[in-house]
Amino acid sequence: MKTTQQFFGKAALALALAATCGALHAQAQPKVKVGLMLPSTGTYASPGTAIGNGFKLFVTEQGGKLGGREVEYFSVDDESDPSKATENANKLIKRDKVDVLVGTVHSGVALAMAKVARENKTLFLVANAGADELTGPLCAPTLFRTSFSAWQPAYAMGKVVADKGHKRVVTLTWKYSFGQQSIEGFKESFEKGGGKIVKEMTLPFPNVEFQPFLTEIAALKPDAVYVFFAGAGAAKFVRDYHAAGLKNTIPLYASGFLTDGTLDAMGEAGKGLQTTLHYADGLPNKKDAAFRLNYAKTYKLQPDVYAMQGYDAAQLYHAGLSAAGGDPAKQAEIIKAMEGAKVDSPRGTFTLSKAHNPVQDIYLREVQGGQNKVVSTLIKGLADPARGCKM
């Protein structure tokens, strides 16, 4: 089978050379193999699907091509399970021999993928996982992130809370690395602004029995509360905080994911919450309007931050591949072009830091009418400090 393919490949090439016919030559080009390792089942199924949709939307806009080449997708459901991540990444890299690996929502899975991709020198585009390590100690020439680092929105929020004149703050998150990185980022800028963390509280992931902590918060009476929660836990926390009557007396702040994809579930309790993120509803840029319209038309769904990150992963690779003349084997050229790329993202234009994390604007958003409406651009071009990256 393989020899037949090779034979036809060579025959086509010979024909093309003989006839100097561009069209025939293009047909003979192998497709670009894109490996999508995303969750399609489990808790993170919906962000996983959104990332895949976003990526494919950009490819469709380019006529089904990236860098002028037809695209072939290989998909694996990573189930957001870190213990299966190495095996799953190997399926795509070793079995399917993909040119570029795109993934995923869960940081634990992404850390394992980064290891496999680095060992095999496969290009890896991180389209969500925000673990600081990915563009910190684990940074690699072949690893690019189109989403954010946990530090970025958290650092921005620390500044907001300090600027509002809050002095004493209590923090609460799940005891796992992403949550704790989010607290660290907040603490860094909040303490720089003259604030003090009165108490850092954690609970085991994914425990959602918050009542004891709400009682503690009420007893401590801080000026404000900063939390990191996402998904179902976020919805429950906001409802509980509201039901305990704390929302009106002790303002609640969080980094973005508290109110992304959870607003319906929060209902009335979510109203007026302020969060920070690299994306928001109602951004005044044309690219975003076009992206949203196209996405809604194609999938009959509203896009979210995850879809946008997937879309940008495709854009970034397109920029790299185009510079390499559409040849996925020219990795050095692709990397060089991607490092220098100015990505015209729906979130606003961004570039990449030395550690390959987006240098991007962080927005302050407020929940209004079931949307995360942009209030202001808090910090323009915020770069992750990339601590521990030796690149």
Add this chain to the structure above:
Amino acid sequence: MDFASFLIQTLNSLQYGLLLFLVASGLTLVFGIMGIINLAHGSFYMIGAYLAFVLASLTGNLFAAIALGIPLALLFGAFLEWALFSHLYKRDHLEQVLLTYGLILIFEEVRSLLVGDEVHGVDIPAVFSASIQLSEVLSYPVYRLVISAVCIVLAVALYFVIQRTRLGMMIRAGNHDRVMVEALGININMIYRVVFALGVALAALAGMLAAPISSVFPNMGSHVLIISFVIVVIGGIGSVWGALVAALVIGFADTFGKVLVPELSGMVVYLVMAAVLLWRPEGIFKKG
């Protein structure tokens, strides 16, 4: 911790413990009386919560949703017993674990196909949406107290049914000696069906009641499953009374663990379990 906080945390513990009891009571009935290790018990909790969400959005009222949901859960439980679980009584635990684990996967997938993977909220019924001011800044939602009251009523009712009625007598007898009960002319299969349906309905009811405060989300059943097993084991397998005591112990351990020893809060519950089992290897209320 000052005295006021201590009292409020005690209230939190009671409230959490009672809700846990509601889920665990069904598990201990099925586990203790029928000898079935039912890993899918958490899924019935999940199904209950989704029923509450779907029915409440259709009818616009959580009470109507619960009134419709309980008979549905009973029927569903009776059907599952007839179709699947009745074939398991004479088989070993491994096969029960395989079947019930398979059911978890099937229920989650069907849930994903029918309702999707988003997080949903269910509104607290307007009558109970008020809250009571406990301290200067903290208030307590009335709905949480209502849940506690419902749990207490159910605990008493269960105790009454099992200890004081003819049905309860047959259930207890079936627990001790299935063959003897059959020899006495009692339709043990029917009793098992009733018990299993009751177990499913209790889990589903817990899910429906908890839906407004916990929100409704994929895999929510797996969160309560583990803690329910802990309670059943601590309380003594098959003892409803034991499940109540154990649920309250866990409620207190979890709440005060989170506040007093936050570094260990993930482990406190299991440390308590280990301690209880060292003291009474069969659980607190294991009889006979």
